[in-house]
Structure formats: C-alpha cells, structure tokens
Amino acid sequence: xxxxxxxxxxxxxxxxxxxxxxxxxxxxxxxxxxxxxxxxxxxxxxxxxxxxxxxxxxxxxxxxxxxxxxxxxxxxxxxxxxxxxxxxxxxxxxxxxxxxxxxxxxxxxxxxxxxxxxxxxxxxxxxxxxxxxxxxxxxxxxxxxxxxxxxxxxxxxxxxxxxxxxxxxxxxxxxxxxxxxxxxxxxxxxxxxxxxxxxxxxxxxxxxxxxxxxxxxxxxxxxxxxxxxxxxxxxxxxxxxxxxxxxxxxxxxxxxxxxxxxxxxxxxxxxxxxxxxxxxxxxxxxxxxxxxxxxxxxxxxxxxxxxxxxxxxxxxxxxxxxxxxxxxxxxxxxxxxxxxxxxxxxxxxxxxxxxxxxxxxxxxxxxxxxxxx
Amino acid sequence: xxxxxxxxxxxxxxxxxxxxxxxxxxxxxxxxxxxxxxxxxxxxxxxxxxxxxxxxxxxxxxxxxxxxxxxxxxxxxxxxxxxxxxxxxxxxxxxxxxxxxxxxxxxxxxxxxxxxxxxxxxxxxxxxxxxxxxxxxxxxxxxxxxxxxxxxxxxxxxxxxxxxxxxxxxxxxxxxxxxxxxxxxxxxxxxxxxxxxxxxxxxxxxxxxxxxxxxxxxxxxxxxxxxxxxxxxxxxxxxxxxxxxxxxxxxxxxxxxxxxxxxxxxxxxxxxxxxxxxxxxxxxxxxxxxxxxxxxxxxxxxxxxxxx
Numbered sequence: 203x204x205x206x207x208x209x210x211x212x213x214x215x216x217x218x219x220x221x222x223x224x225x226x227x228x229x230x231x232x233x234x235x236x237x238x239x240x241x242x243x244x245x246x247x248x249x250x251x252x253x254x255x256x257x258x259x260x261x262x263x264x265x266x267x268x269x270x271x272x273x274x275x276x277x278x279x280x281x282x283x284x285x286x287x288x289x290x291x292x293x294x295x296x297x298x299x300x301x302x303x304x305x306x307x308x309x310x311x312x313x314x315x316x317x318x319x320x321x322x323x324x325x326x327x328x329x330x331x332x333x334x335x336x337x338x339x340x341x342x343x344x345x346x347x348x349x350x351x352x353x354x355x356x357x358x359x360x361x362x363x364x365x366x367x368x369x370x371x372x373x374x375x376x377x378x379x380x381x382x383x384x385x386x387x388x389x390x391x392x393x394x395x396x397x398x399x400x401x402x403x404x405x406x407x408x409x410x411x412x413x414x415x416x417x418x419x420x421x422x423x424x425x426x427x428x429x430x431x432x433x434x435x436x437x438x439x440x441x442x443x444x445x446x447x448x449x450x451x452x453x454x455x456x457x458x459x460x461x462x463x464x465x466x467x468x469x470x471x472x473x474x475x476x477x478x479x480x481x482x483x484x485x486x487x488x489x490x491x492x493x494x495x496x497x498x499x500x501x502x503x504x505x506x507x508x509x510x511x512x513x514x515x516x517x518x519x520x521x522x523x524x525x526x527x528x529x530x531x532x533x534x535x536x537x538x539x540x541x542x543x544x545x546x547x548x549x550x551x552x553x554x555x556x557x558x559x560x561x562x563x564x565x566x567x568x569x570x571x572x573x574x575x
Numbered sequence: 576x577x578x579x580x581x582x583x584x585x586x587x588x589x590x591x592x593x594x595x596x597x598x599x600x601x602x603x604x605x606x607x608x609x610x611x612x613x614x615x616x617x618x619x620x621x622x623x624x625x626x627x628x629x630x631x632x633x634x635x636x637x638x639x640x641x642x643x644x645x646x647x648x649x650x651x652x653x654x655x656x657x658x659x660x661x662x663x664x665x666x667x668x669x670x671x672x673x674x675x676x677x678x679x680x681x682x683x684x685x686x687x688x689x690x691x692x693x694x695x696x697x698x699x700x701x702x703x704x705x706x707x708x709x710x711x712x713x714x715x716x717x718x719x720x721x722x723x724x725x726x727x728x729x730x731x732x733x734x735x736x737x738x739x740x741x742x743x744x745x746x747x748x749x750x751x752x753x754x755x756x757x758x759x760x761x762x763x764x765x766x767x768x769x770x771x772x773x774x775x776x777x778x779x780x781x782x783x784x785x786x787x788x789x790x791x792x793x794x795x796x797x798x799x800x801x802x803x804x805x806x807x808x809x810x811x812x813x814x815x816x817x818x819x820x821x822x823x824x825x826x827x828x829x830x831x832x833x834x835x836x837x838x839x840x841x842x843x844x845x846x847x848x849x850x851x852x853x854x855x856x857x858x859x860x861x862x863x864x865x866x867x868x869x870x871x872x873x874x875x876x877x878x879x880x881x882x883x
Binding site: 257260261262281282283287288289291292293295297298299308309312313356360 | 765768771772773789
C-alpha cells in the first residue's frame, strides 16, 4: 500500500497531422497527492488527459516534465514492471491464448513466485471473486462480467501497492455495470489499497470515489469529495459536468432595488440571497450566471418573488417528472413530484421559485463560482 | 424491385426468372473453375502417369499415355540407380534431397525469427525513425527479385562463398515481405495486451515470446508454409551459386539430368521416365505440407482482413 504523488506532471504528444508535426498537451502541469488507501476518481470528458495521467502513474507513458512518486519513492524513470502497481483495462486485456488460471498467474510467474504459492494465491483470489469454477476456461468462453472479474483477479492476485482502473466498467451493459460498481466498492473496502480510477461517467465517479478530480484539457478543475463537487462546484465546467439532469444556467443582471436582486431575461426579478450581497455589490448593473440544480426548482402558487416560465415539454421518468421550461430564450429543466403533475401544462406559463440557499453564482468572464472561495 | 401495383402473379414470375438467371450464372462460374482446375492439374497428372510408364529410349509426344499400361516402378529404380552397373557415374540424389531440405528449412526458420521480431517492433514499439524504416522496407519490396541477383552473386563471389552452403542459405535469412506481413498482422493485436504484460512484470523479450508470438500463430504458419514451399521449389539461385553435384538441390539436379550426358545418362538420351520419377518424389513434400497445414494456410491469408 502506498500514497501516490504527482509533481508538475506535463505530457506533450507529438502528433503527425497533414505532414506537420503538432504538439498536443495532454496533461498540463498537474499536481496531485493520492493518500494511502484512498479511492480517487479521475473524471472528465474524453480527451481531457485522465487516461494519460493514469498511464503516467502506471509507467506506460513517460511524462515530458515532472516527477511521479509511489510510496515516497521517485519512480519517474522506473519501467512499469518495477512500480508494483496493477492495472485493469477497459477491454480487460486478458491474454486470449491463456486459461483464466494462466492469466491470473502470469504476473506471479514473472515475479518468480514458487509454484504452490502461485496456486494458493490464485485460488484464494478466484474464490473471493466467485470465479473458481472458471479457472480452466479460456477468455473467449467467458461472458463480459466474468472477463471483468478475471481482469480484477489478475490485478488482486499480485497484492500490488496500488490499483489503476481505466474505465473498467464501460464495456458492460447497464445492469451489470451497476452490480460491478457496488462489488468494486466493497472490494476496495475489504482490500484497503490505494486505487486510481478513470471514468467519464459522473455517476460512477460519485458512487465510487473518496475524492474526485475533475479534469478538462489536461488541467485539474477541482479536487474534492463527491458532495463537495456536487454542492460547491468550483466553476461553470464542473457545475455543468456533474449531475443528471444537468444544472440550469441563466444570465441575469444584478440590480439594486431595495436590496440586491437578479433581473431575468423575461423581466422578472428575484431577490438574491443575502449571504451573497457583499460579493455581488461589485457586479451591480453587470451580468452574472446563475446556476440551479433541477431538484432545487419548485413550482409555486403565484406569489412574490416567483418567476414566470413557459413550459415547453415534460417527461415522466417514474419517481418524478422532468419539466423543460424557458425563461425568455434560456432553457431550463426542473424535477417535479408526480403529485404536482396537475400544475404542469405544456404550452402554458407556470410560476416557479428557486431554493435560494442552493444557488450557484458564476462570473461570466472567469467562469469561477463567485460563492466559493 | 417490387412494384406494389404489380399483380401477385407478375411478382412470382419475376422472382422465378431471377432465380433461373442466378442458377445460370452459378453454373457458368462453376464450369470456368472446373476447366481452369483441369488445365492446371493436367501437367501434374501427366508427370504422375509418365513416372509409372515404361518409356523407351526414343520418346515423342505421341507416346503420352493416359493410363500407365502396365504400371511399372522401373523409372523410380532407374532414378535411384538401384540396378545400375558399377561403371556408370552415380548421381548423389539423396544429397540433392538433403540440400533441398536445408534450403527449405533453415532460411524459413530464420525468417520466422527475424521477420516476426522486426514486424513486432515496427508495429508496437515506439522509436525514432520507425516510419522512415518502414517506408524503406516497403520500397525494397518494389524491386523485382531478379534485379539484385548479379550484385548478390558478386558478393557471394567476394566472400568466397560460391558452391558452399553459405551462398545457398544466407541470402534468404530475412525477408522484407515477411517483415511487412508480420507488421500488419501484429498491428491488429490490441496494445492493451502488451501494456498489461508490461505491468504484469514481463520483460520486452518475454512479451514478444509469450504474448505476441503465440497470438501470431496463423501468420507464423502461413510464413512457414510459404517459406518452405518457396525454398523447396527454388531453382534459379541454387542453380547460380552451385557448380558441383554434391551442392545441387533436387530441382537443380533434375534439370541437370535433362539430356546432359551426365549423371549416368548417356549423351543424346532423353531420360524422361527417370526425371518424372524424380519430379514426383520432389513434389511429395510440398503436397503433404500443403494438405497438412491447409487450415492455417487459408487462415493466414485472411489475417489482417478480419478482426477477432
């Protein structure tokens, strides 16, 4: 078990494009400390540098700049096989010509473990994962979920310093994915080994991670616990990326009419929460972006401070109704309990209100969250 | 196309017509294949039949027999000189077969080793100048095989290798065609397998030996068969660099027996019976190998065309 530290990691790829060599910065000056035993998730859209970061930790890529430390030791120049880490790949990467047993024992054989020790470890791990009856099978005879378990087993059997996961669940169907997600979580609690997990699926990130690192264009946008990332997004990108359905954003003008208010595009106003007044005073007569999560928008009976929105469509999804609406030209979405379905009339207007305590305010220039320091 | 306005009867008629047309086309193509098969198999059949037929000293095309009547093993005995009197010059036919076997086996094995290694590094390893190197290899593939013969001969001559096994074997130790084939085939292996092996603690050579090679079995088999058959059947290069009968391959030896006044055949005698017997013996290994490995052969040809 070990902590992992990345210091100023930069990775530049040379890409040949139309006879010109272009430099693509995949990871840009990344600093990150992963605590011993922590489950850390690297989250971001494709091409954000999360997989490159993982491969740099694994030793499959050399960083252009910066140092990698595993367990306090500088391993930047170490080849992958000397870093004591295990990795699970998106396509499982099981050796197709080897049986499950051979797949799981390959690493131990390379490490020159005695035969009986190998056998003991492989059977133990296989029992833990419920695949002991598959040890003689070939990978092509296994289902997706079984292959995934073998890939996990191949990593566990080595008792590595850290596990690296590269989108390991993305090839599974939805039901199996949820099941394996829970199993992974339990497994991590049982083993307590440091784990770095790459995904573009924010739900996976929220459910699995002790901490989440949100990345974009090779740069860290925010590092924090799942609740922190959800409730206090550092900027517009994080706010937009986390949450389904996504956060709604409205451009409003900050005005002072008996207290600081937001003037929406349709002419309605809403009183800004008083805790933001001081910070908002420098934005007077300027535009800011107000973000609000769909669950924090409620339809109300007409009263003061309500916004009039135009209902454009509604979707029933079982436990709730997702209602698409418009304020002026800006679209939003809210979650309404099925009991209040009678309020929703598509094509009509509806008064709504925001849970002002949970508003997120963003500077349109810097895109930073004004409310978070 | 089915026109919804057409009556059912009309539609059925049209379906029947296309069915008949399709059958005619099928029959046509089948007959082309059959004719082509007969034409290409005929020389083999003729060689086979003639090797079992008694042929007199004067032999003309009119003496071709469709069936050996009566069949005889005399030609084979003559080829092996089993009944030849002591004063007739002996031909070292066993040595010819041995030489052919060496020419077929050794360069093929070394081709499998070197070409697969080169193909792997071009396909999966990153190093400066990789693309340039690959293009150089492609360019050398464009040169006709007879162009380098003279410089190569000169080299063998300067090395003092003429009429030695070095000259017979060494130039075939690695081939660009094989490198290209291996590269294309290995490229289709997922890189994550190699990454996984690297993380599993395998050295670069072990990755090649334990992961890449076993997964390249079809292409190894294809290269092995093509290499063996090509080596066994090769004629021009062994003919060029050998000049004593102990160094001949079977193909060169058989050619030498034609109207030579050598190898125990009197001048002016066309010993077609003996030559055909030798040719049948020379063809057996190729036929056996082809049928034994036919499965791999077809699989190997489609390697790279399909994934998974």
